[in-house]
Amino acid sequence: MAAHPLDTETAWQLVLQAVNRSNVTLAVPETSEAAVRLNGRGAWHLLHPATDKANDLLSLFLPLCRPLEDGTVSRVVGQLGQSLDGRIATATGHSRFINGADGITHLHRIRAVSDAVVVGAGTATTDNPRLTVRRAQGPNPVRVVIDRHRRVPDSHHLFTDGEAPTLRLVAGTYRPNRPARIESGVTEVPCLGPCHDSETVCPTNILRVLADFGLRKVFVEGGGLTVSAFLRAGVLDRLHVMVAPMIIGSGRPAFSLPEIDLLEDALRPRSQLVNLGSDMLFDLDFS
Helix, strand or coil: CCCCCECHHHHHHHHHHHCCCCCCEEECCCCCCEEEEEEECCEEEECCCECHHHHHHHHHHHHHHCCCCCCCCCEEEEEEEECCCCEEECCCCCCCCCCCHHHHHHHHHHHHCCCEEEEEHHHHHHHCCCCCCCCCCCCCCEEEEECCCCCCCCCCHHHHCCCCCEEEEEECCCCCCCCCCCCCCEEEEEEECCCHHHCCCCHHHHHHHHHHCCCCEEEEEECHHHHHHHHHCCCCCEEEEEECCCCCCCCEECCCCCCCCCHHHCCCCEEEEEECCCCEEEEEECC
């Protein structure tokens, strides 16, 4: 009898098995049938039939699960959800929800395979996000808000719901305290000093601070200025851009990067295009 093809839910169970593992064979939980062979450095091979959507899910997430190589401080994944015309919000800042249900599920899955999820103060203030995993199985990441001047209201979910530890990165001089400990509630970390070129965040310094806390698989969820700062700094390994079938016509652009004169100077990462259902996903590989 032919094996029943893996569906997306089973594929997601295999992804959760794959977190921080390599050179192993992953098995279907219900039957213990060999399903995926991880061969190290992100390579993998299907040993079991799978639906197209299950195969897409594996191709998107297995590279995010592999262990970090020796000497690598962090692996950083960014995400932007935008309209067809490249807008992430209206002119008044309204952005919930540009992406559809399938895009939001994808977002929660990235959280589930990350140590930390990072947002800027603008996104945290406007959207009041929870940054937890609710639409997929998997653990909640540590939540990190870049809040130099403590402008995110203390009443927001990140600081009150107790669903996951939260690091609040604020202005001040960073003094490493090893071993750094993550408290169960909210921990303020003074670490945001003056930045060159008037940047609002210093991605390299932020990643060093998070690594001190053991947070090395980092998901930069938004907003556009924050993701653009990490992209400009050259520290993004992967960028997932989810495009919703809508045209806003005005509003806030997804990317804020230095101007270029020639198309030869444009960023052209390796890419794959995946149909999530409600949204189209560009998986961009900068590694």
